[in-house]
Amino acid sequence: MQTLEGLNKIMNSSRNFADYRETLHVVNPPCVPFLGVYLTDLTFIEDGNSNYLKKSRHLINFSKRMKTAEVIREIQQYQSVPYHLKPVQELQVFLKHNLAESRDVHDMYEMSLSMEPREREDEKIARLLQESGFL
Known part of the structure; x- marks a missing residue:
């Protein structure tokens, strides 16, 4: 029950999964992060930001692209270190x-x-x- 309570606390969705994100940032790769958090981030970035700047419909919103790249970069950091698994x-x-x-x-x-x-x-x-x- 203590383990379950601890996991429930870490995976609490309040404050945009703040406890989970904090825990994940202190873990050394390799690990398999919960992709739902990142997919939610990418969805909010996509839906909440226009593709072009408001002042000019011809200028690309690079801020949106940088936010997307940062989320993808964070996912990739957990793939940078290979697992050293042995066959059983x-x-x-x-x-x-x-x-x-x-x-x-x-x-x-x-x-x-x-x-x-x-x-x-x-x-x-x-x-x-x-x-x-x-x-």
């Missing part, structure tokens, strides 16, 4: 065996649809309205 034979055998024994993706999808058929868009809207108390 037992794990490789387990994975190969289970992958060989697994069913075809298309068969699994058909089984999924038979167990839980896809809902038409109008049926989904009606169900959501009913669940929310509007109908």
Whole structure:
């Protein structure tokens, strides 16, 4: 429970994931950062900044490009140091065996649809309205 509480504190979305970002900046690469934070940053940069300067529709907004480049540069820093992983034979055998024994993706999808058929868009809207108390 303490570990879970600590992780919940670090991954709290308040202040734009400030605790997570702080923790991530003290970690030495290599690591695999949570890309959702960076994708959100890139979305806000894209949606919140025009491609051209307001005073002239012919001048590119380089500030927007620099912000985007900074986010990408931060992601790349975690890819700059390679992992020094050693193969674990037992794990490789387990994975190969289970992958060989697994069913075809298309068969699994058909089984999924038979167990839980896809809902038409109008049926989904009606169900959501009913669940929310509007109908």
